[in-house]
Each structure stands twice: as structure tokens, then as C-alpha cells.
Amino acid sequence: MHAGPPPLGSTDASTYGEADGTAQDDPIDLDFRRLRYFVAVAERRHFGRAAAALHMTQPALSRQVRQLEEDLRVTLFTRHTRNVTLTPAGEQFLHDARELLTAGRAAQHRTRRVGAGAHTLSVGFVLGTDVTAAVNAFSARRPDVSVTLVRLRWWNQTETLSEGSVDVAFARLPLGSDALRVMPLYAEPLSAVLPAGHPLADQAKVDLAALADDPVLQYAVATTAWATVWNAEPHREGRNAGPGPAFHDMEELLGYVGAGRGVAFVPEPVAALHPRAGIVYVPVADVPPGQVALVWAGTDTSRLVGEFVESTAAALRADPHSKP
Structure with missing residues (x-):
């Protein structure tokens, strides 16, 4: 069974270091800014285009990525005349860097939400989902909480939830993330x-x-x-x-x-x-229907999210034919 990529804190020399044992076991403090720089280059395979997207000069970007490679003690890119390609270690690090950046944004959103007080809840929804019954049921239970609605699209619903930009969402499956909790609601032909x-x-x-x-x-x-x-x-x-x-x-x-x-x-x-x-x-007569679900981050411990989930489930039980 495939165990998935090793974590960034792994001391396995084959993860980011060379197979000859040159990797160091000492942990380093990763700079999130350099992670963003690395991802920008990795996604574009080009330092110049990445620098333009980041609004910085190419030499400055190159220095930052070189410093990241020195910190990790590994080569992330193979430099060519016209572009760059990821080394095997670079491919692995791209996967982990994206997850780290997403986790960092999620922590920021959740912390700000708590700092703003436990009286706001952001609810995402995709086009065609009716959130009225669920929001009304929650508001009857918690009239002190302000609910903000956020429109999601099929291409950003998973990222928006994973980052914590919304607390909970009415989304269409599949989501492509095991880090999200899902409560199926109803089918859509x-x-x-x-x-x-x-x-x-x-x-x-x-x-x-x-x-x-x-x-x-x-x-x-x-x-x-x-x-x-x-x-x-x-x-x-x-x-x-x-x-x-x-x-x-x-x-x-x-x-x-x-x-x-x-x-x-x-x-x-x-x-x-x-x-x-x-x-x-x-x-269409002969295709299976799609599925709408209530979705939230598996790491979210917010009491308000739990209460919204309970309110949605109660609204669905009260009227099984409704689309909360």
C-alpha cells in the first residue's frame, strides 16, 4: 500500500538529499516566502515568468531559490538555457510545499476568525444550491451570529475550503481532498x-x-x-x-x-x-446523478461549524424533500 509522500520533517536522506547520504538530519526553519517563490518557478518552469508574476526581478528570485536549495542541501531544479525542470527531489518538494502553503493560509484564516470573535460564520455555496433552509435553521439557533455567504466555483471549492477562506460550504462532489469532512445532502440529475x-x-x-x-x-x-x-x-x-x-x-x-x-x-x-x-x-435519462454535500475542514474545531452542520441535518430531517 502506498503510504504517500514523507513529511517535510523526514530525515530520510533519499527524500530531499542525495542517495549517497549527503542529506543532513538537522531540521531547518522553512521560510514561507521562499516556498511561494519556489512554487511559482516550479509551476511556470521559468524564472523570468515567475519573477514577473511575483513582481520582482529575476536575479532576486534566483538568489532566493538558491538559498532555499542551500537550506535544504539539495538541488530542486535542473537549469537549462530556456527553462528549468524539477529534479525528483524538486517534484517531491513541490507537493509538500503546496500543502504547507495551504495549511499556512488555513491557519491564518482560522486565527483571524477567532480573533474577530465567535460571532461570524462564512458559508460557501456553488451555483444552484439553495442554502436558505440551512441558514434559517442555524440563525434561529444562533441569532447572535452573522452569516456571510460566499459564491464558490467548481475549480476553487476544494482550495477555498482547505485554506479556511470559508468555514463550511455546500459543494458538489468529488472534491479531491481527504482532509475535508463531507455530509452528503442530495442528488442532482x-x-x-x-x-x-x-x-x-x-x-x-x-x-x-x-x-x-x-x-x-x-x-x-x-x-x-x-x-x-x-x-x-x-x-x-x-x-x-x-x-x-x-x-x-x-x-x-x-x-x-x-x-x-x-x-x-x-x-x-x-x-x-x-x-x-x-x-x-x-x-439526461441514463447517467447517474451528481451529489451535493455539506463540507468543512477536518481540522476545524469551531463550535459554530459543528452547530451549522447540526442545523443543516435537522433542516433536512424536517423536510427530506427540501434542499437545505
């Missing part, structure tokens, strides 16, 4: 988004295979797991059409579908929110 002139636009329901000749619009920056659930794939027996354009929001999606660039799949509650001339939503 999918609808195909078709131009009004599509041959299947007048159907009460449509089978997925019937759309095999249509390009399918892609959720931009979506994980493979997300696309598997929410971007239904009609081309299982071999594609007949290439993928459609990637979209970032419903306006882009509707624009592409209306222009005949392809079809798309959205949860039925999202379809209900966006009636549009020239666009037709048709339920």
Missing part, C-alpha cells in the same frame, strides 16, 4: 444544454448515446474526477466529434451552445436558474 434547433431539443428526455455526434463543452480547470461526474461523456465507444470549447461560467456556456459550438451538461437546478431564448434543457 443532469440536463443536456442544447441549442433550440438541435434535433433532440423537443424530446422529454435524451439518452447519452444520442449525443455522440456533438462536441461536448468542457468545464475549464476541472479535475478528471469532476469531469467524470459532471461532464457526461457520450463517446464511450469511440469519439465521433472532438471536444468543444472550455467554459468558465454559465454565460460562456450558453454563448457557446447558442452559437452551435457544442452541447453541455449541467445539474438540473442550474438549468432552472438560466432560462434563455434559443437554449433548451433536456434531462
Whole structure:
């Protein structure tokens, strides 16, 4: 069984040092600023582009990364004339550095929340989820707490929760993180988004295979797991059409579908929110529904989060057909 990457505090010489035993066992104090610099270079594979994104000079960035390598006593990058590549140690460190930065941001958000007083709660939600019943149930229980609503997108819901930017959220699964706690709420059937002139636009329901000749619009920056659930794939027996354009929001999606660039799949509650001339939503008959869940950080010990979870569960028990 794969045990996952070793922690940054590991003294195993093969983790960040060389296999010949040159790694040192003495712990070091990692500078979060240098971690951000390293991640910026690693993601762009280029010191110049990373420096521009960080609003600093390239020589200054190079010095900071060199100092990080000296602190770790390992080479993180192989420098080439036009770009850089990560060494095996660099690949490992990129994984851990991202986790450390996320944990640092989460600690900052939670500490500030506590410092502001235990009378605020931020609740995230994705488009088409109705938070009214849950928020009302919580507010009846804790009228002294101010609830702030924060709109999330499919590409940032996991990061926003992991960082602690919101305390709890109504999100669509899958999330791709084992560090989050999940309480499933309800299922959402999918609808195909078709131009009004599509041959299947007048159907009460449509089978997925019937759309095999249509390009399918892609959720931009979506994980493979997300696309598997929410971007239904009609081309299982071999594609007949290439993928459609990637979209970032419903306006882009509707624009592409209306222009005949392809079809798309959205949860039925999202379809209900966006009636549009020239666009037709048709339920898909033969794909499993997606899942909406209440999600919060597994490390969050906030009493308010616990009370909101209890209030949401109570609202769902009171009306099983509601979508709290």
C-alpha cells in the first residue's frame, strides 16, 4: 500500500538529499516566502515568468531559490538555457510545499476568525444550491451570529475550503481532498444544454448515446474526477466529434451552445436558474446523478461549524424533500 509522500520533517536522506547520504538530519526553519517563490518557478518552469508574476526581478528570485536549495542541501531544479525542470527531489518538494502553503493560509484564516470573535460564520455555496433552509435553521439557533455567504466555483471549492477562506460550504462532489469532512445532502440529475434547433431539443428526455455526434463543452480547470461526474461523456465507444470549447461560467456556456459550438451538461437546478431564448434543457435519462454535500475542514474545531452542520441535518430531517 502506498503510504504517500514523507513529511517535510523526514530525515530520510533519499527524500530531499542525495542517495549517497549527503542529506543532513538537522531540521531547518522553512521560510514561507521562499516556498511561494519556489512554487511559482516550479509551476511556470521559468524564472523570468515567475519573477514577473511575483513582481520582482529575476536575479532576486534566483538568489532566493538558491538559498532555499542551500537550506535544504539539495538541488530542486535542473537549469537549462530556456527553462528549468524539477529534479525528483524538486517534484517531491513541490507537493509538500503546496500543502504547507495551504495549511499556512488555513491557519491564518482560522486565527483571524477567532480573533474577530465567535460571532461570524462564512458559508460557501456553488451555483444552484439553495442554502436558505440551512441558514434559517442555524440563525434561529444562533441569532447572535452573522452569516456571510460566499459564491464558490467548481475549480476553487476544494482550495477555498482547505485554506479556511470559508468555514463550511455546500459543494458538489468529488472534491479531491481527504482532509475535508463531507455530509452528503442530495442528488442532482443532469440536463443536456442544447441549442433550440438541435434535433433532440423537443424530446422529454435524451439518452447519452444520442449525443455522440456533438462536441461536448468542457468545464475549464476541472479535475478528471469532476469531469467524470459532471461532464457526461457520450463517446464511450469511440469519439465521433472532438471536444468543444472550455467554459468558465454559465454565460460562456450558453454563448457557446447558442452559437452551435457544442452541447453541455449541467445539474438540473442550474438549468432552472438560466432560462434563455434559443437554449433548451433536456434531462439526461441514463447517467447517474451528481451529489451535493455539506463540507468543512477536518481540522476545524469551531463550535459554530459543528452547530451549522447540526442545523443543516435537522433542516433536512424536517423536510427530506427540501434542499437545505
